[in-house]
Amino acid sequence: MRRLDKGFVVWFTGLPSSGKSTVANGVAEKLRSMGYRVEVLDGDWVRKTINPDAGFTREQRRIHLLRVAWIARLLARNGVVVLCSFVSPYRDVRAEIKKIIEEENIPFVEVYVKCSLKECIRRDVKGLYKKALRGEIKHMTGIDDPYEPPEKPEVTVDTEHDSVEVNVFKVLNKLKELKLVK
Numbered sequence: 001m002r003r004l005d006k007g008f009v010v011w012f013t014g015l016p017s018s019g020k021s022t023v024a025n026g027v028a029e030k031l032r033s034m035g036y037r038v039e040v041l042d043g044d045w046v047r048k049t050i051n052p053d054a055g056f057t058r059e060q061r062r063i064h065l066l067r068v069a070w071i072a073r074l075l076a077r078n079g080v081v082v083l084c085s086f087v088s089p090y091r092d093v094r095a096e097i098k099k100i101i102e103e104e105n106i107p108f109v110e111v112y113v114k115c116s117l118k119e120c121i122r123r124d125v126k127g128l129y130k131k132a133l134r135g136e137i138k139h140m141t142g143i144d145d146p147y148e149p150p151e152k153p154e155v156t157v158d159t160e161h162d163s164v165e166v167n168v169f170k171v172l173n174k175l176k177e178l179k180l181v182k
């Protein structure tokens with residue numbers, strides 16, 4: 001096991017069904033095989049366990065994500081590599097998250113998981129776009145809620161045109177370039 005004095009946080013943001021969990025899990029698997037201590041915090045899991053009462057309004061999403069940021073901070077300051085996969089649609093909230101992490105001198109790497117809305121609707125992994133398009137659910141990012149893409153992410157992965165493997169490699173390469181992993 002490689003022991004880092006301090007970990008770091010990789011934050012995956014993108015539309016629902018863009019591939020955040022898929023790429024984050026691929027990166028996690030690779031880092032674990034390299035001997036790093038890794039934790040994945042994923043929207044679905046956090047909403048089921050820690051934040052079962054979280055809603056989808058702008059403020060409810062904000063509070064939900066700031067809690068996640070604090071958990072990531074506690075883990076990372078103890079040497080864990082924390083991979084966070086959340087739609088996290090608002091730019092100002094992502095800036096708040098980054099601040100919480102960096103206040104503790106923990107490196108924060110933003111990954112924009114890019115995929116067109118059309119392709120995300122085609123994938124519709126959880127059937128939520130279908131429901132939103134029928135008006136059965138509200139606050140669906142991409143349909144009746146906005147998504148604000150990052151302006152200067154450390155990495156952009158294009159899941160529409162590049163394979164999962166290529167994208168996992170791209171993230172790892174950036175982590176190496178930033179000297180966060182060897």
Ligand SMILES: Nc1ncnc2c1ncn2[C@@H]1O[C@H](COP(=O)(O)OP(=O)(O)OP(=O)(O)O)[C@@H](O)[C@H]1O
Pocket residue numbers: 014015016017018019020021022023043044085086087123125126158159160161162163164167
């Ligand atoms: N190049 C690619 N990278 C990532 N996922 C891809 C790619 N090509 C196809 N997919 C498929 O797209 C889907 C992405 O689903 P995934 O659950 O990872 O999205 P998500 O962004 O985590 O969505 P949510 O916000 O709903 O959790 C998966 O079924 C995956 O197999």
Ligand SMILES: [Mg+2]
Pocket residue numbers: 020021022042043044085
């Ligand atoms: Mg996911």
